[in-house]
Amino acid sequence: MRELAMGRRAMERAVAAVAWAGTLLVVAAFGALLGELLVRGAGELSWRYLVEAPRDAGRSGGVGGIVVATGVLVALALAGAVPLALLAALFLDEAGAAQAGRARRRLAAALRRVLDVVGSVPSIVFGLFGNALFCRAFGWGESLLAGGATLACMMVPLLTIAFDEALQRAPAAERAAAAACAFSRAATLRHVVLPHAWPLLLAGAVLAVARALAETAALLFTSGYVDRMPTSLLDSARSLSVHVWDLALNVAGGEARACSAALLLLLLVVAIEAAARGALAWLRRRAGR
Amino acid sequence: MGMAMAAVMGARLELREVAVDYGGVPAVAGVTLAIEPGRTLALVGPSGSGKSSVAQCPNRLIDLVAGARVRGTVRVDGRDVRDPGVDVIELRRQVGMLFQRPVVFPTTIARNLDLPLREHRLGDAATRRARAEQALRAVGLWEEVASRLERPAAALSGGQQQRLCLARALLLEPAVLLLDEPCSSLDPLAAAVVEEALQQLRGKVTMLLVTHSLAQAGRLADDVALLWPTERGGRLVELQPAAEFLARPRTPLAKAFVAGAAAG
Amino acid sequence: MPSPRRLDRALQLASAAAAAAALLLLLGLAAFLLRESAPALREVGLVRLVGDRGWHPTRGAFGMAPLVAASGAVALGALTLALPLALAVAFVRLAYAPPRLAALLRALLQLLAAVPSVVLGFFGLVTVVPLLLAIEPPGASLLAGMVVLALMVLPTLALLIEGALAGLPSGERAAAAALGLARTTVLLHLALPRARGAIGAALLVALGRALGETMAVVLVTGNVVQWPSALLAPVRTLTANLALELPYASGLHRSALFVAGLLLLGATAALLLIASRCGARERWRGAREESARA
The missing domain is CATH 1.10.287 (Helix Hairpins)
Structure with missing residues (x-):
């Protein structure tokens, strides 16, 4: 024993x-x-690095136009994806309610499954899709607009899933109380659902920003490589992530500068994620009091 | 006009052959009863007899329950509530409800009362404040909260929250009030205060009170209806004036129920 | 200001339209890939796309088999490396680490999960590849890809596995504690068998992610089109091939690349659906939610 x-x-x-x-x-x-x-x-890394234009294919100089292009890409993606995802999540929320018809409930179930699938599609496949649809069929060429639209397509499933989860945070009892007070759906959303859901809605959107910043493969054939400061949405411009890839793979002697760009990208993404998580945790603690 | 709904005497509430099932599982089997304007009917019975299901029919809150199906007709003021032409929002304005557990909105006391008024465009800010005060006085809560209207409603005690919910329901001047065991989650003291507030409303609004306490039914209701669970759902076994029901139940089940309540 | 009912109606219509648009996204994705790959499917045909000797599209050879094999080898190898490490981290967090250290580890995993894949690939290029080069040139190889991808899927895999292992019913946990069972025993003999399905599903989704990854792979695998025959030999995956060739490809070549995209889409979708069939309710998104909750 x-x-x-x-x-x-x-x-x-x-x-x-x-x-x-x-x-x-x-x-x-x-x-x-x-x-x-x-x-x-x-x-x-220095302020000059952030604002100066790249020189000699990025071997020297900074990342001026690239930072701007990155910001524009992310902003375009958000502008396209957030409203669509929010509405789609509202649809799921409403279809989840018991009085929704059978057809609506089936559609919602199908949508959830499709979102799961689309959310798992490799980003390079989105790149192909964006290249075929936005660059060619729409005639936008390789441009900020095409890149932003492609990113938006990628973000829609992730955001919808996150928003759907956020909306579910509203307790059923409060929804019933709102109904008993003869609230319209819009009023129920505004006064009952949103107060519970907004921290997670916000966190979902911020995490999507981090994902968009990190994205590279979807942008390779949609927003292009040009490293100049963009002057129009139809200009081709490179994101920070594409800059890292280009310096590392295509520019002889670009490794040192790739390090700086990679570090900058990493810091940005990590800072955004950490801020979102921290804010969420803080809100939780405050709500828990 | 001492109270928000003093002018309204309530509407007639009528249930005919109302049956409810949840995804095929029967809960209520053909209940028929009517409550005349301004009267209070207590729905009593053992758990599982479908009391709450019945109470959720007149304002169609049962629509929010997954898989719920209602048959038969429910009329408020003569109008079938499930008629396609009925506007649910309008219906729920007319038929207020109080739940077993108080459910305040996640905001201040003042806003809990202001939201329904604003939602239904009932007056400017000053009018709305006055009406809120009136409603709070009607439920005996004004003195307790007047100094902290801007504090979170969730900070109130259970009994205060339930009275706030009652005030919130009264603001819309309902013709019918559905009370789904409104005191059962409260301690005896708080329950007594809520009951007192309800007592003040008698005769001014039609009330359907679900309760498992025969004593409460006796204190608050004009009539008592006893539901009894069967395998096909809850059935109405006896409907009498409250005093009669308590003193001289007619059916064996009612006798047993009254005797059991007296013993327990 | 519109009346509440008008607003409700508008909201209902807009949300239904958005839902339809989101549904259309998948259909559109598949439709466009199909449309673009139609010429290659028609003129080259599936037989040659699989059976041609090698991938030399400019010389009319469209054999994708070596690319597919390389993709599979890199991804499977990555999982083989990542699974034991993920299990180790999950065990440490659940059973061995003091609470503070466990929380720190969790934060670390979340950080690691947030690292952009292009940064991981670059890290592989400047550290893993030189290490392997010292053993046998060229360094950029199948193994390098496996290591970098393992690093990429590890954090989420660890969080998912931990979630599956922690899902032991509290009654069983209490019973085990009452019997004086050691934490290791509980994990190995009670939690692990119960979590097998969930871990399997997690692996399937991780496989999907590894198969679809581009940036982390293209920077470290050397990108020579050949059958994966040795760990230290360079290979080119389907995804790397897309990244390298699409910018200049045209005609049938471009179309054949879209066939590869279609293949990737089908493979990842199939893996996801099988994973969700496996009965694991917690999936990748579960892990994301999980990591957002901390």
């Missing part, structure tokens, strides 16, 4: 040791990633 217990304890220790070792390996890999970028890229 005692021996058995000993054997079990040894086994316990072995499993723990292996698990700790694996975890350390993951932490080390992440440390290496951060360390590498910080050591090699931080030196270049």
Whole structure:
């Protein structure tokens, strides 16, 4: 009996040791990633780097126009995707209500499944789609507009799923109370659903911004590579992520500058995510009081 | 005019062969009863007899329950509530409701009362404030909350919240009030205060009171209807004036129910 | 200001239209890929798209098999590397780490999940590839792709697996505690068997993501079109091929690339549907929600 217990304890220790070792390996890999970028890229980061135009295919100079192009792409994507996703989420919310007809409920179920599927489509496939539809069929060419529209298509499923979850936060009892007070649907949304849902709605949108910033493959054939400051929505322009890829793969001697751009991109994305999470946690704590 | 709905005497509420099932599972089997304007009827019965289901029919709140199906007719003021021409919002203005647990909106006390008024465009800001005060006085809550109208409604006690909900329902001057066990989640003291507020409303609005307390039915209602669960859903077994029901129940089930309540 | 009823009606119409638009998105996606790949499907045909000797589209050889094989090899290899690590992290967080460290680990996983894939790929290019180069040139290889992709799917996989393992009913947990069972025993013998389905589903979705990833792969795999024969030999995946060739491709070449896109779409959609059939209610989005909640 005692021996058995000993054997079990040894086994316990072995499993723990292996698990700790694996975890350390993951932490080390992440440390290496951060360390590498910080050591090699931080030196270049400065205000001048942010505003100066790239020179010599990006080997020197800054990322001036690229930052602007990135912002425009993300803004276009948000402007296209947020209203559509919000409305689609409202549809799901309404169809979830019991009095909705059978057809509506079926449509909602189908939509949920389709959103799951579209949300898992590789981003490069969205790139192909955007290239065929926006650049060619619509004749927008490789442009900010085409890139933003492609990003918007990618964001719609993710945003709708996030918004749908946010709307479900409103308690059924309060919805019933609103109905009993003879509230219209619009009033119920505004006074009952939104007060519960808005932190998560906002968090969903902010996380979508982070995803859009990180996106590269969908932009390769839709917004193009041009590294000048864009002057119109139909200009081709490159995002920060495409800049990293181009410097790393196509520009000999571009590695050092790719480090800076990658670090900048990473910092932006991580800062946005952390801010969204932090704000959400803070709101939760406040609501919990 | 001491109260918001003093002028209104309430509407006639009539249920004919009302049956309810949830996804095929029967809850109510053909209940027929009528409440004359201004009278209060208490719906009593063991749990599972479909009392709450019946209470959710007149304002069609049962539409919000997944899979619920209603048959038969419910008339408010002579009009079939499930007629396609009926505007649900208008109907729910006419038929107010109080739930088992008080449900305040996640905002201030003042706004809880202001929202329904604004939603239905009932007066300018000053009028709305006056009406809110009137409603709060009608439920005996004004003295308690006058100094903290801008505080969150959720900070009130359970009994205060329930009276706030009652005030909120009264603002729209309903002709019928549905009360779904309005005191059962409250402690005895709070329940007594809510009951007192309801007592003040008697005769001024038609009330359908769901309760599991025969004593409360005796105190608040003009008539008592006993529902009893069967495998085909709850059935109406006896309907009598309250005093009669308590003193001289006619059917064996009612006798057993009254005796059980007296013993318990 | 419109009346509440008019507003409600407008809202209802607009939301139904938006829902229809979102539905159309998938149809449009599939339709456009089909339309663009039609010439290649018609003139080259499925047989040659699979069976041609190698991928030399400018010389009329459209054999995608090596690309598909490379994609599969990189993705499966990545999962093989990531699964044990994800299990390890999940075990540590659930059973071994003190609460503070567990929370820190979680934050780290979330950070790692947020790293843009192009940054991961770049990291692979400047660290993993030189390491492998020291062993055997050229360094940019199948293995490099596997390592980088493993790093990419690991955080979400770990969070998903943790969610599945933590889903032990509290009654069972209490019973186990009452019997004095060690946490490791509970995890290995109670939680793990119960979570098998959910872990399987998580792996399927992770496989979909790994198959569809472009940037993290194209920077580190060397991009030579050949059958994946050795871990340290360069390969080119379907996605990398798209990224490299679409900008200049035209005619049948371009069309054949769209066939590859169609293939990717079908594969990821199928994987997702199988995963959701597996009965795992928590999916990728579950993990996203999970990570948003922390």
